[in-house]
Amino acid sequence: MSNYNINTKCVQGGYTPKNGEPRQIPIVQSTTFRYATSEDMGKLFDLEASGYFYTRLQNPTNDMVAAKICDMEGGAAAMLTSSGQAANFFSIFNIANCGDHVVASSTIYGGTYNLFHVTMRKMGIDFTFVEPDCTDEELEAAFRPNTKAVFGETIANPALTVLDLERFAGAAHAHGVPFIVDNTFATPVNCRPIEWGADIVTHSTTKYMDGHGAAVGGAIVDSGKFDWMAHADKFPGLTTPDESYHGITYATKFGPGAFITKCTAQLMRDFGSIQAPQNAFLLNLGLESLHVRMPRHCENALAVARFLKSHDKISFVTYPGLEGDKYYDLAKKYMPNGTCGVVSFGFKGGRKAAESFMKHLKLAAIETHVADARTCCLHPASATHRQMNDQELAAAGITPDLVRFSCGIEDAGDLVADIAQALDQI
């Protein structure tokens, strides 16, 4: 599939049935797999042969869908995980151990921030957070001798900042470490970070990829381009023998598949954050229309952003696809065909106006979710961030009047009309 356009990969990537085989990908609803001899199975446990033995590590349905996402991102190998959280955790923990350090963008998804700042710190992995717009000197100063990766989001959820991928990739590579990009909001339809220097790409497939609010899931894609052996001292887990697999060395034995093979063989084996094959099947249905849905999400978001920008009850609008937005130029460079469907904005009437606006919406549903075919929205100050006072909100980059509005794929005119009538009533 690799020579085809992304539109074709969305529909047909990952699985090509042979003569007489099912047209739709089969759901292999089996925890286990049968072998004729113990020797046959032994080869799998030694990683001498590839195959399936237990769905906690790998399942054929998952692998077909992972292969499609791999193809869409232009990667060398990929795997599915049970959630986006698991994907981001694995992407770091596969190469960073207790005593190591990671440089991360400060405007990342709140769940990822907690994972890094609280939970992974308990495991002894330290993080330095840098603003996505920091100077080159500030970025340089964040690195330490024990730094093992640089992490950021193409378009940050919910800050809607756009990461300068080439600049962050350049800094990571100058320090001999991989650049990991969470590409959830842009999706490979709008941006393929590997083309801009990313080494590892992660996804919460729960969002646009699924697109229908049906299944929580994640994915990790490896570009296969990072030369682990050239920085062997930094990544002993990949470049020295794994005693739990009879002394194989991932980087020399699996080449461009080294990162994903280690992640499957060690982390999936030990943590078991596998995606259910049923969910992988649902995810694939979503992927088959991703290239058709994304342009509509972006069109609707632009119509909503333009309407809000000109409305006299609105104090600010943030949308990287909107002319005049702080990130418009970066968005045009990395995402010339569109960014995402999420717009955030505030009210001249402050928190009270935001609360009243939310009450009067009819089409847009109040949900913590984003990136769904159905429009949904959230007032963080009274929901996800309600424990915080105004000062704490400000530190988190959220004003008390901010509303996050995730445009679905309904009619743009209907969405704007819904917003207009809700604004009229405040």
Ligand SMILES: *Cc1c(COP(=O)(O)O)cnc(C)c1O
């Ligand atoms: C939602 C989200 C996650 C977490 O994914 P889950 O599937 O909810 O675990 C990670 N990164 C980004 C950018 C997200 O939007």
